[in-house]
Amino acid sequence: MLSLEEYDISPVTGFLPHDPPLRRLSDPYFTPWEDMMDDFNGLLLAGKLRAKIHKMPMLNHKKLNTVQEYRRAFLILCMLSHSYVWGKHEEASETLPANLAVPWNAIAEYLGLCPVVCHAAVVLWNYRLLDSEGPIDLGNLTTLATYSGSLDESWFYLVTTAIESAGSKCPASILSCVNNIQDGNYEGLQANLTTIRDSLADINDVLHRMFEKCDPYVFYWKIRPYLAGWENMAEAGLPLGLIYEGVNDSIWSAETDEYADISHLTEGERLLRQYRRYAGGSAAQSSLIAAFDVAFGVEHHPVGEKPTTSSSSPLVIKLDTATTTSPSSPVDKHDRYRHLPSTRPADELDHSGTSSGATTPRPPYKRTNRNAFLRAMRKYMPEKHRDYLEDLETAANIRPFMMHLESLLHTGEISDEERDLIRLYNDCLHQLKLFRDKHVQIVSLYIVNQARKGPNIAHGGFAMEKKKNETAADSSAKTPVVSATSSTSSTEQQQQQQQQQPLNKKAAHNVLYPQTSLETHPGIREGSPSAKVSSLFPQLGLAKHVDPKTGVVRGTGGTNVMPFLKQSRDETADMKIALDTTGQQSSSNSGPQASVSKSWTDMLLRR
Numbered sequence: 001m002l003s004l005e006e007y008d009i010s011p012v013t014g015f016l017p018h019d020p021p022l023r024r025l026s027d028p029y030f031t032p033w034e035d036m037m038d039d040f041n042g043l044l045l046a047g048k049l050r051a052k053i054h055k056m057p058m059l060n061h062k063k064l065n066t067v068q069e070y071r072r073a074f075l076i077l078c079m080l081s082h083s084y085v086w087g088k089h090e091e092a093s094e095t096l097p098a099n100l101a102v103p104w105n106a107i108a109e110y111l112g113l114c115p116v117v118c119h120a121a122v123v124l125w126n127y128r129l130l131d132s133e134g135p136i137d138l139g140n141l142t143t144l145a146t147y148s149g150s151l152d153e154s155w156f157y158l159v160t161t162a163i164e165s166a167g168s169k170c171p172a173s174i175l176s177c178v179n180n181i182q183d184g185n186y187e188g189l190q191a192n193l194t195t196i197r198d199s200l201a202d203i204n205d206v207l208h209r210m211f212e213k214c215d216p217y218v219f220y221w222k223i224r225p226y227l228a229g230w231e232n233m234a235e236a237g238l239p240l241g242l243i244y245e246g247v248n249d250s251i252w253s254a255e256t257d258e259y260a261d262i263s264h265l266t267e268g269e270r271l272l273r274q275y276r277r278y279a280g281g282s283a284a285q286s287s288l289i290a291a292f293d294v295a296f297g298v299e300h301h302p303v304g305e306k307p308t309t310s311s312s313s314p315l316v317i318k319l320d321t322a323t324t325t326s327p328s329s330p331v332d333k334h335d336r337y338r339h340l341p342s343t344r345p346a347d348e349l350d351h352s353g354t355s356s357g358a359t360t361p362r363p364p365y366k367r368t369n370r371n372a373f374l375r376a377m378r379k380y381m382p383e384k385h386r387d388y389l390e391d392l393e394t395a396a397n398i399r400p401f402m403m404h405l406e407s408l409l410h411t412g413e414i415s416d417e418e419r420d421l422i423r424l425y426n427d428c429l430h431q432l433k434l435f436r437d438k439h440v441q442i443v444s445l446y447i448v449n450q451a452r453k454g455p456n457i458a459h460g461g462f463a464m465e466k467k468k469n470e471t472a473a474d475s476s477a478k479t480p481v482v483s484a485t486s487s488t489s490s491t492e493q494q495q496q497q498q499q500q501q502p503l504n505k506k507a508a509h510n511v512l513y514p515q516t517s518l519e520t521h522p523g524i525r526e527g528s529p530s531a532k533v534s535s536l537f538p539q540l541g542l543a544k545h546v547d548p549k550t551g552v553v554r555g556t557g558g559t560n561v562m563p564f565l566k567q568s569r570d571e572t573a574d575m576k577i578a579l580d581t582t583g584q585q586s587s588s589n590s591g592p593q594a595s596v597s598k599s600w601t602d603m604l605l606r607r
């Protein structure tokens, strides 16, 4: 592997930048952006943000000089662009104007990111130290920017920043582990694993503090909506993603590395080529947590699958994910944890709609991470951090080494020191599993419960103003949409709603933020660019899928996320190595019989 610095990782601050992020772009050329940031929350609240953005000049990103400036500019454009798209009490915009889209796209390219908000922008590059000499911890941190202007949002980011700080020694310790295993340096390895285990314990302490100052209601209804991207967002009126005006107006060929003439393309084809679909910001894009998985060889599989090596031919066991739909169900297409649409909808014309969102060249080694969603998250990590993970995949030797020690354990040739190393490895996995336990609890409280309960006020802060010509019948049809979302989603209530509200274009537009609703609308607004594109290219298959049983297009709000997160947690625990050798195998990868293993130690380890 390269040195830490070459991966843009600091031995002191880890994936956080070595020096705190810039608070402003000092070059007066960028004053229009910084001025927008000064008034950002106020403009959004006053409903003036979009108009003001339309008046902003197109700035040239090449005037940015340092990587720190690029990062600051990226954060500004994440703030402005997501607020522009989602608005406040406004209909989502399907188009991002060129004065945001063009520089954002170029700056993202420079940083090796996608032009969409990501963990790096709001967590790694969005903090300030209150006491510049003090530590990067929750007692000394504040944010540079938030969408909602709330302390809850600051806390949400800062807890995650503090987690990155608590784990800051780990990227270096992981590299040392690899080297110490190569050199047979047990003492060094023991020290590294101890550092990682203790850091993980600190990380868990910080994660637990999320509850202190981030209210789940505020998170779900006021913060999360702005972090959404434009993948699987048909209900928000973005079935094809977002139009990045002025971006990639030409066709680039990988073979010739040249831009081809596009004058032969029709207007519709050119429009289609400007759409991009990107996932939104999520701590699933944290390179730190991903690094633990890679280092310890945690195997992540497609949701609902658990391979076994117990038979001569590899088998895949379907896990009992009671709340998930069967893979053949049309609803499954909207499950972002299983199905990844292509980033460029235009590609679907050539690939007959096959998923290319997570496609990366086949690596020369066996990936431990076969979960498409988790892998796709890597393209939202800064390029050099992604490189660290990719290189670590080839270099990681901790798990193979532990498997070797396990075989010594079985033959009785293991030394006490080696036994301690297995114990430490298990302790690290245990802490990572505890992290995922706590995280599952958080998601259940901050997302699933909130979606079930519904907003305190009917629109949850994301209603669109009632249209003047709306009839009383229309508005009464709206209310059940809200209550069906917010209640315990009783099928009876939904059916009633379906009777009251026939599935026609007169049905109320989605008045809630899309990730919170059970939707009955195809999500293509009359007269919108996507309506035009979908009529020109019916092969894109934008027709809605209605579940014949419930009559709704899909239920989000947590139904898909929990099986994914619980599986990820269980996969972590599955990697522990059973130290009791009385007829035991490794708890890892040993097929179904391992899961019915009955020893007390094994039971403890599994917990």
Ligand code: HEM
Pocket (backbone or CB within 6 Å): 156, 159, 160, 163, 207, 210, 214, 219, 281, 282, 283, 284, 285, 286, 289, 290, 436, 439, 442, 443, 446, 447, 561, 565, 568, 569
């Ligand atoms: C209010 C707090 C949080 C909520 C509501 C939340 C929610 C979620 C959700 C919904 C996912 C599924 C992926 C997605 O749809 O984006 C996810 C995944 C993930 N989150 Fe969080 N998250 C929270 C805090 C954190 C923090 C502080 C971290 C620390 C870095 C974190 C790390 C992860 C990771 C690593 C994943 C990928 C799944 C895995 O590795 O098991 N999350 N989170």
